[in-house]
Each structure stands twice: as C-alpha cells, then as structure tokens.
Amino acid sequence: MTIKRIIFATGNAGKIKEIQAILEDMGLEVLSMKDAGISVDIEENGSTYEENAMIKSRAVAACLRECGQLEGTVVMADDSGLEIDYLNREPGVYSARYMGEDTSYRVKNANLISRLEGVEDERRTARFVCAIAAVLPDGRELTSRGTIEGRIGYEEKGRGGFGYDPIFYVPEFGRTTAELTEEEKNRVSHRGKALQQMKKLLQGIVE
Numbered sequence: 001m002t003i004k005r006i007i008f009a010t011g012n013a014g015k016i017k018e019i020q021a022i023l024e025d026m027g028l029e030v031l032s033m034k035d036a037g038i039s040v041d042i043e044e045n046g047s048t049y050e051e052n053a054m055i056k057s058r059a060v061a062a063c064l065r066e067c068g069q070l071e072g073t074v075v076m077a078d079d080s081g082l083e084i085d086y087l088n089r090e091p092g093v094y095s096a097r098y099m100g101e102d103t104s105y106r107v108k109n110a111n112l113i114s115r116l117e118g119v120e121d122e123r124r125t126a127r128f129v130c131a132i133a134a135v136l137p138d139g140r141e142l143t144s145r146g147t148i149e150g151r152i153g154y155e156e157k158g159r160g161g162f163g164y165d166p167i168f169y170v171p172e173f174g175r176t177t178a179e180l181t182e183e184e185k186n187r188v189s190h191r192g193k194a195l196q197q198m199k200k201l202l203q204g205i206v207e
C-alpha cells in the first residue's frame, strides 16, 4: 500500500514534537491535525488508552474520508497518561483532565507531590503509558502500547518534555524525564516504545 503521509490526531504540541522525531526515519511526512488544517471536536469517552486513541484516529480518518483526502494517509493518535500506584493508578486515562484541562502543570504536579507527602521511595512507583492507534486508508486498524516505569519525585525538576515530566523520576538515569535530552527520552519513553512497535506493525503493509 502506498503511503505518503501520517496525520497525527493530536492537539498537544509536546507530543507532536516527540512523535516527529521518533517517526523521522520512516521517510514520510508527519503532520499534526492543525498542520493538515483539520479541526474536529473529539469526545474521549473511552475507558482505556487504546479505546481513546482509536476514537481520535477514527474521528480524523472519517473527516479526511468525507473530503476525499484519506488516500495515501495513515491516521494515528496517541492516548497516554501517568499512573501512580499509591493513588490507585490515578490520574491514568484522566491525566489531561486531572484538576481541569486548563489547570497549569505547575499546579497539577505540586498537587500530586503533596498527595504523596510522607510516602517513602519504594511506594512512590509510577509509570507512563502510551497507546497508539492507526487507521489505514483501506480501513484496517492497528494498536500498540508502550510503558516506562519510574517514581514520583519530591520536587519538580527539569525544563524539558511537557506535562508531568518534571515529577517523573527514572531510576536508571537518576533524572526526571524533564531532565533527559529529547533523544534520551524518546529512546526509553512509553511513546518511543509504542511508536517503535507501531513501525514494526506497519512494515510490510506500507511501502
């Protein structure tokens, strides 16, 4: 199947930057929804990351199909979140909506740290999870998932990445994901792993 571009159904600027770097070696154009001039209101009402990722991909694929632009395009979406074990895996699939979509990450991160006050290292375990869903022009659908294990820190650290990165400490690096270089984060992150797996699934399908 001849594919010339990937349109990513995301409005998150932090995600798209990482995604473009990770998919660069596919030699395809990788556009955000905005770059492609698409704006659709998507209700993420699934109960799993995979369901929500598929809802986003299908919505954008349907929009492209309606205006006859789906040919040669793989539509992908990312649904991801932070699971903190001590908080029963909160905020999880609600990570973007936690404390309100428009609340700053300064406030969200400070709140999560305060909810873990007095909790010792061993019980601060957490993970980022990322599901990627793809819709192909012939209607085929694929999903993949990646995770990265870590711990919630005691204070915000680092200026890289986005969202909850300043409080997500990766033991093997001794740094938060906000302190990693882009290349380091993409090599070990939930998003990096899920996208590498998606590339494998597409091998042999995409020319």
Ligand code: ITT
Pocket (backbone or CB within 6 Å): 009, 010, 011, 012, 015, 044, 078, 079, 080, 081, 082, 095, 096, 128, 161, 162, 163, 164, 165, 177, 189, 191
């Ligand atoms: P789109 O739906 O438009 O892609 P979104 O930000 O709403 O953007 P999600 O519903 O998938 O995306 O929410 C994921 C949230 O999880 C994201 O907003 C961050 O708060 C958090 N998150 C996911 N990956 C992260 C990462 O690599 N670093 C820091 N926080 C991350």
